[in-house]
Amino acid sequence: MTSPQPLPEGASWILQITITSAQAAKAQWNEQLDKLRPIAGYDEATQTWSAHVGALNLAGLGxxxxxxxTARAYGTEVRLAPVPVPKSWRGPVFTGDSEIAALIRTQADAGRPLGHLPLA
Structure with missing residues (x-):
């Protein structure tokens, strides 16, 4: 998986959530499906689920x-990345100058030594 590109200050974006399903016996696999299917889409080629959140409202937090x-119960891997708003998106969006954007930028910079500037 590629690293997310930094979003320009003030840009609109949504949170892309990618879920890698854990291998499981049929009963456990079906339990995972029951939990993920209502909130995420499945890509069979990459064997990943994806969902998008544009606000930390009740639906987004849910x-x-x-x-x-699901990750805790079945050992799935969940990754979060800010992405530009797709043309088909009709929900709320985050903006680059929000507190959540600052947190995402800080987390993306976590591996960078103090005082080093990010590569643009």
């Missing part, structure tokens, strides 16, 4: 909670 509960 999606995140379900994904992290």
């Amino acid at each position: 999606t995140l909670q379900t994904l992290f509960d």
